[in-house]
Amino acid sequence: MRPFRYVRPGSLAEASAALTEGDGEATVIAGGQSLLLAMKDRRARPGVLVSLRDVHEARGISHEDDGTLTLGATTTYWQLYTHRLDSGAHAILPRVAGEIADVPVRRMGTVGGALCQADPAFDFPLAAVLCDAEVELAGGDGARRLPAAEFLRGPFATALEPGEVLARIRFPASAPTVRSAFVKHRLRRFDSAIVSVGCLLDVDDAGQVTGASVACGSVGPVPVRLPAVEDALVGSSLEEDLADLARKRAADGPPEERANPMIMAGYKRDVLPALVGRAVAAATDGRE
Amino acid sequence: MEQVSVTINGRPFEAEVDERTLLIDLIRDEAGLTGTHAGCWEARCGCCAVLVDGGSVKSCNVLALQVDGAQITTVEGLAREELLPFGNGTGVAVEARGVDVGSLHPLQAAFREHGAVQCGFCTPGMLMVLVDLLDRNPDPSDEEVREAIRGNLCRCTGYQKIVEATLDAARRMRAGAPVAAASQHASIEARGHLGS
Numbered sequence: 165m166r167p168f169r170y171v172r173p174g175s176l177a178e179a180s181a182a183l184t185e186g187d188g189e190a191t192v193i194a195g196g197q198s199l200l201l202a203m204k205d206r207r208a209r210p211g212v213l214v215s216l217r218d219v220h221e222a223r224g225i226s227h228e229d230d231g232t233l234t235l236g237a238t239t240t241y242w243q244l245y246t247h248r249l250d251s252g253a254h255a256i257l258p259r260v261a262g263e264i265a266d267v268p269v270r271r272m273g274t275v276g277g278a279l280c281q282a283d284p285a286f287d288f289p290l291a292a293v294l295c296d297a298e299v300e301l302a303g304g305d306g307a308r309r310l311p312a313a314e315f316l317r318g319p320f321a322t323a324l325e326p327g328e329v330l331a332r333i334r335f336p337a338s339a340p341t342v343r344s345a346f347v348k349h350r351l352r353r354f355d356s357a358i359v360s361v362g363c364l365l366d367v368d369d370a371g372q373v374t375g376a377s378v379a380c381g382s383v384g385p386v387p388v389r390l391p392a393v394e395d396a397l398v399g400s401s402l403e404e405d406l407a408d409l410a411r412k413r414a415a416d417g418p419p420e421e422r423a424n425p426m427i428m429a430g431y432k433r434d435v436l437p438a439l440v441g442r443a444v445a446a447a448t449d450g451r452e
Numbered sequence: 453m454e455q456v457s458v459t460i461n462g463r464p465f466e467a468e469v470d471e472r473t474l475l476i477d478l479i480r481d482e483a484g485l486t487g488t489h490a491g492c493w494e495a496r497c498g499c500c501a502v503l504v505d506g507g508s509v510k511s512c513n514v515l516a517l518q519v520d521g522a523q524i525t526t527v528e529g530l531a532r533e534e535l536l537p538f539g540n541g542t543g544v545a546v547e548a549r550g551v552d553v554g555s556l557h558p559l560q561a562a563f564r565e566h567g568a569v570q571c572g573f574c575t576p577g578m579l580m581v582l583v584d585l586l587d588r589n590p591d592p593s594d595e596e597v598r599e600a601i602r603g604n605l606c607r608c609t610g611y612q613k614i615v616e617a618t619l620d621a622a623r624r625m626r627a628g629a630p631v632a633a634a635s636q637h638a639s640i641e642a643r644g645h646l647g648s
Contacts, residue, residue, distance in 0.1 A: 165472045167470070168472070170471050196514060197513060213515075215518070265603060266603025267507075267508055267581060267585075268501050268507075268584075272509050272510075272513070272518075353602040
């Protein structure tokens with residue numbers, strides 16, 4: 165690794181100032197699970213590491229009165245996995261966290277780190293897009309918010325401006341009638357996804373689907389929603405074979421909504437509809 | 453250079469280190485505790501796993517600075533070390549670090565009895581991850597043990613005996629087998645740079 169200066173700001177403002185002072189040489193470190201791999205390989209050579217460990221504004225999991233779930237960017241996968249979240253769409257988050265890598269990596273890796281790394285195969289960015297989450301970025305000029313889907317610009321590329329720190333991720337309130345499922349296809353248990361699918365279904369007392377969200381990971385430069393599948397599901401009933409419906413719609417969807425994987429394209433396109441079907445099946449059956 | 457101050461196996465340890473020092477470097481090279489192994493350097497193999505504030509982490513993928521102030525537990529903290537006579541054929545009395553077999557952690561005892569150790573390279577990392585598991589789940593299923601070690605690679609055993617040993621150790625611990633605190637074990641002073 166290249167030698168660096170290690171800075172421990174106590175607040176977002178100090179962290180942002182340290183990044184700005186670093187003048188392009190400074191990088192944030194949270195859990196370091198992606199960054200250190202890059203530094204050991206010399207793919208990343210920061211001259212200054214700005215630790216978020218003592219930045220209190222980026223810590224913790226909180227529930228607002230309106231039902232919004234706020235995750236501090238330095239929330240580890242382990243903290244998310246062990247947090248009691250069983251209502252509505254939020255219930256998908258511990259499940260996603262529990263499928264990432266392995267326990268020791270989950271104890272250090274953070275949700276903010278996942279979004280900032282923006283690896284197309286990562287699971288937490290998929291969950292953020294699935295749930296219409298919003299990120300809060302703190303910089304020298306103050307804070308700004310934007311949808312996670314806009315924050316993720318491309319493979320390993322985000323909307324972070326120089327001097328900005330990802331501070332929090334907000335998940336909108338979700339009704340208890342929302343069922344969720346997450347399926348992650350990979351060969352070895354600790355691998356990142358070859359193809360992943362998240363599904364949210366809002367089902368009323370009569371068994372009618374009143375809302376649907378379907379998102380896929382590792383099949384494009386960023387996580388993608390499947391509006392054609394979502395439209396087909398809304399208005400349908402649990403008595404229909406929704407998994408089959410979703411699978412067919414994912415396979416026959418318009419070209420602009422088809423997966424555009426960067427690698428293993430043929431295989432991923434073949435496998436995606438089946439996984440969409442499995443995710444919808446799991447959401448309707450209430451099982452994983 | 454930066455000052456790092458931690459507790460290792462219950463004893464305070466301080467060092468002034470290059471900022472790039474990984475936790476595994478601090479443990480092996482600064483503190484002289486070579487039970488923690490470097491297998492891949494890229495957080496894949498799990499041989500480097502230690503406990504930081506009770507939770508397992510891969511020490512090859514954490515800067516020592518990140519865990520400044522933390523309580524570290526290594527494999528040496530699981531049993532009581534002692535200096536044992538080491539016969540090297542020269543007739544000169546030599547002692548080497550060994551272990552009081554009677555003080556082995558139930559996981560270590562079970563690993564020995566079940567043949568879960570072959571070359572031993574993955575073993576420390578396996579043990580620390582499994583200590584983490586049993587700490588939060590004292591009655592794991594076969595599947596839960598396999599899930600827990602999914603970040604630990606073993607080239608020798610095929611994992612089966614590791615799983616059986618873990619289930620047996622968990623049984624013994626539920627039945628009250630003693631597990632002493634790390635600080636009771638670190639009877640041999642962690643030493644400075646190797647060769648110094």
